[in-house]
Amino acid sequence: xxxxxxxxxxxxxxxxxxxxxxxxxxxxxxxxxxxxxxxxxxxxxxxxxxxxxxxxxxxxxxxxxxxxxxxxxxxxxxxxxxxxxxxxxxxxxxxxxxxxxxxxxxxxxxxxx
Amino acid sequence: xxxxxxxxxxxxxxxxxxxxxxxxxxxxxxxxxxxxxxxxxxxxxxxxxxxxxxxxxxxxxxxxxxxxxxxxxxxxxxxxxxxxxxxxxxxxxxxxxxxxxxxxxxxxxxxxx
Numbered sequence: 001x002x003x004x005x006x007x008x009x010x011x012x013x014x015x016x017x018x019x020x021x022x023x024x025x026x027x028x029x030x031x032x033x034x035x036x037x038x039x040x041x042x043x044x045x046x047x048x049x050x051x052x053x054x055x056x057x058x059x060x061x062x063x064x065x066x067x068x069x070x071x072x073x074x075x076x077x078x079x080x081x082x083x084x085x086x087x088x089x090x091x092x093x094x095x096x097x098x099x100x101x102x103x104x105x106x107x108x109x110x111x112x113x
Numbered sequence: 114x115x116x117x118x119x120x121x122x123x124x125x126x127x128x129x130x131x132x133x134x135x136x137x138x139x140x141x142x143x144x145x146x147x148x149x150x151x152x153x154x155x156x157x158x159x160x161x162x163x164x165x166x167x168x169x170x171x172x173x174x175x176x177x178x179x180x181x182x183x184x185x186x187x188x189x190x191x192x193x194x195x196x197x198x199x200x201x202x203x204x205x206x207x208x209x210x211x212x213x214x215x216x217x218x219x220x221x222x223x224x225x226x
Contacts, residue, residue, distance in 0.1 A: 033214070091157065093214075100145040102159075102214060
């Protein structure tokens with residue numbers, strides 16, 4: 001596609017349920033990043049992939065959060081046993097290997113009731 | 114660690130006024146510096162960037178100069194328009210950290226006709 005796509009655009013879930021967020025980066029972008037944008041915390045880095053491996057998971061807030069990437073393309077961010085503090089906009093961005101510019105998707109707005 | 118500090122908003126200006134949004138950073142290496150913009154209801158877009166000291170990034174009438182001696186990357190525009198109303202984020206990326214972005218807290222700009 002022409003840009004980074006994320007799905008769903010909005011997700012409302014009940015506390016304790018698992019959710020899966022998807023990111024489809026621009027073709028050829030080997031680096032992929034997940035960030036979270038919330039009112040109290042601003043924009044926070046979560047995890048990044050180079051190809052299918054994740055050299056840096058330091059931003060994941062707890063072990064309820066995990067992410068994977070397959071085929072060097074699509075990535076999924078999974079949040080298990082969601083909590084209300086997980087409510088945020090989850091942003092995905094891609095870039096070229098070694099490049100410093102990231103291209104962002106529109107985000108998934110997650111609301112945990 | 115790396116950090117970015119930018120002036121808190123909101124900043125309210127009249128159309129055609131001069132804009133400055135201050136941004137300073139702390140980094141252990143030689144980061145690239147960015148300004149991203151988020152228009153209402155839209156995703157993050159790259160506005161401009163600079164990759165080394167004394168570089169000036171510019172786009173859409175906005176500009177910012179990478180000042181290593183003052184660790185600053187202030188955003189300026191000579192004459193703002195109502196359509197510039199948005200949230201502006203200063204950010205840095207560190208090649209040694211996989212180019213993950215560290216963001217400032219964001220500054221909301223409101224331009225009145």
